[in-house]
Amino acid sequence: MSRVLFVVRRCLLTAVVVMSWGIVAPGLASAAQNFSITNSSGGNSFPANGNVPYTTTMNFDSGHGAAQHALITTSPGVLAALSANPSCLQTVQYTAACQLGQGTATLAGYVVPAKDPAHAVAGLDLIAGQGTPTQSTTHAEIQLAQNSSGNVSAVLNVDFAGAGAASNFVTGSTLTVNKTMNGKPFTRMPSNCNPGPSSLVVTYADGTSKSTNASPDFNITGCSSLPYAPKFAAVITKDAGDDGVKIVTTITQGPEEAATAANGLTLPWPAVAPNFNGSLVNQNTTTAVGTVTATSPLTPAPLTGNAYLTGTPLQPTLTLQFPAPNALKLVGTVSLPTHTVTFNGVPDVPQTSLVVTLFGGPHALENTNCTPPGGTAVGSFTGQNGAVVKVSQQVTVIGCPPPKPAKPTISNASLSGLAAGKPVLRIQLAKGGAKLKSFTLARPAGLKFNPLGLKRGLSVHGAKKITLRGNKLIVALRAPANAISIKLSAPLLVAKKHGPKHPQLHVSVTDASGKSTSLTTSL
Numbered sequence: 001m002s003r004v005l006f007v008v009r010r011c012l013l014t015a016v017v018v019m020s021w022g023i024v025a026p027g028l029a030s031a032a033q034n035f036s037i038t039n040s041s042g043g044n045s046f047p048a049n050g051n052v053p054y055t056t057t058m059n060f061d062s063g064h065g066a067a068q069h070a071l072i073t074t075s076p077g078v079l080a081a082l083s084a085n086p087s088c089l090q091t092v093q094y095t096a097a098c099q100l101g102q103g104t105a106t107l108a109g110y111v112v113p114a115k116d117p118a119h120a121v122a123g124l125d126l127i128a129g130q131g132t133p134t135q136s137t138t139h140a141e142i143q144l145a146q147n148s149s150g151n152v153s154a155v156l157n158v159d160f161a162g163a164g165a166a167s168n169f170v171t172g173s174t175l176t177v178n179k180t181m182n183g184k185p186f187t188r189m190p191s192n193c194n195p196g197p198s199s200l201v202v203t204y205a206d207g208t209s210k211s212t213n214a215s216p217d218f219n220i221t222g223c224s225s226l227p228y229a230p231k232f233a234a235v236i237t238k239d240a241g242d243d244g245v246k247i248v249t250t251i252t253q254g255p256e257e258a259a260t261a262a263n264g265l266t267l268p269w270p271a272v273a274p275n276f277n278g279s280l281v282n283q284n285t286t287t288a289v290g291t292v293t294a295t296s297p298l299t300p301a302p303l304t305g306n307a308y309l310t311g312t313p314l315q316p317t318l319t320l321q322f323p324a325p326n327a328l329k330l331v332g333t334v335s336l337p338t339h340t341v342t343f344n345g346v347p348d349v350p351q352t353s354l355v356v357t358l359f360g361g362p363h364a365l366e367n368t369n370c371t372p373p374g375g376t377a378v379g380s381f382t383g384q385n386g387a388v389v390k391v392s393q394q395v396t397v398i399g400c401p402p403p404k405p406a407k408p409t410i411s412n413a414s415l416s417g418l419a420a421g422k423p424v425l426r427i428q429l430a431k432g433g434a435k436l437k438s439f440t441l442a443r444p445a446g447l448k449f450n451p452l453g454l455k456r457g458l459s460v461h462g463a464k465k466i467t468l469r470g471n472k473l474i475v476a477l478r479a480p481a482n483a484i485s486i487k488l489s490a491p492l493l494v495a496k497k498h499g500p501k502h503p504q505l506h507v508s509v510t511d512a513s514g515k516s517t518s519l520t521t522s523l
């Protein structure tokens with residue numbers, strides 16, 4: 001529910017793609033393994049959300065023998081836009097439209113389909129000596145790794161076996177990644193200025209495995225100046241045959257904005273409330289309680305997944321799960337007292353739309369009795385750059401019967417002074433829906449009107465026209481009012497000798513819409 005999300009299918013090449021290897025001429029063994037990332041345009045600063053070229057350099061410690069495998073993990077949020085040319089993911093194309101960069105020793109890197117699409121989002125072929133008799137290909141699988149805080153990095157798994165005997169002479173690599181592919185923006189920097197390190201893990205021929213963080217690494221700047229203005233909408237629909245509700249929440253952002261780090265949704269209670277009896281049957285099962293769809297400018301197509309009810313009955317959670325090869329999940333904590341679900345650790349991935357749909361039906365997570373038939377939903381968002389935004393929306397539950405219009409009311413009715421022969425009648429009228437514009441008061445039993453006392457015996461604020469017609473007093477106001485205070489007294493009001501002790505008072509009020517309502521009370 002939330003903004004949950006998430007990486008783009010086949011897109012979190014998070015700079016992984018960037019760190020490819022290249023065959024270099026034989027030389028002396030490196031003194032130590034090292035790994036560095038620099039801005040190809042100069043310096044080592046990378047603008048937040050920027051689209052810039054960069055160069056990766058790796059040196060291997062061949063004192064442990066030839067490098068067998070390399071795992072390259074980039075800083076979370078360093079992404080690649082495979083939407084620049086989706087056809088590269090369909091067939092192997094060693095063309096300029098799929099080339100992402102150039103490396104040492106005539107090394108060329110191409111985005112290609114994954115050989116194991118169940119576990120990798122894309123592939124990368126590194127071609128050395130392309131077009132020559134000694135051409136060799138090293139294939140790398142690009143996988144996604146989600147850390148304990150929820151953020152996502154891309155992992156490039158390089159197997160040097162494809163280089164054949166030449167792998168024995170690989171001592172390092174340098175690769176410059178272009179800012180565009182197929183003439184379209186390709187690289188995307190994080191919107192968090194402290195994304196975490198990039199790292200290199202190399203396994204050597206003697207079985208040694210060595211890990212090194214990049215130095216220098218991606219130095220992200222300008223995060224606080226990024227715009228951040230997520231928009232939020234909620235639609236709640238009551239089931240036709242039961243009290244369950246379908247809830248659809250949509251979060252949208254511009255592609256230039258900082259990505260979201262955390263978001264929360266507060267449902268309009270008591271318009272909707274947890275369906276404890278019906279929903280718990282699906283808790284911690286494989287039965288989905290909803291769906292999630294994330295759209296990003298980096299991916300050729302939206303990423304879709306399911307929502308599951310997890311946790312415990314007293315401390316429920318909502319888990320959003322995407323299937324392999326994007327086997328990512330986000331767990332939202334549910335606060336029953338505040339009717340809020342909160343997702344923290346949202347990956348630094350730009351999303352233009354995130355739609356979470358919670359199913360209705362007898363096992364729906366939420367119910368409604370349409371009392372009231374609506375309320376306020378609140379979305380709370382924190383950007384990767386620290387910006388905080390809160391959005392409120394009035395929500396009416398679709399399918400609830402329209403509320404009956406409120407009726408005008410009569411109150412504070414009293415009749416005094418009968419014993420002294422000087423009766424005083426007081427009442428107050430209040431609007432229901434529209435404001436009141438006139439009223440007609442019927443003479444109560446035991447009393448009568450004296451036309452000669454009309455001016456002195458009637459007090460009505462705002463009266464425009466007063467008419468006494470038989471046993472009825474008719475008053476029209478100058479302007480419609482929320483409430484009318486009325487006082488009738490002598491000489492207008494005269495008491496009969498033998499009247500009931502508690503007569504009924506009948507008043508007809510007409511509101512500004514022209515609707516008339518009859519009201520009755522005892523005096």
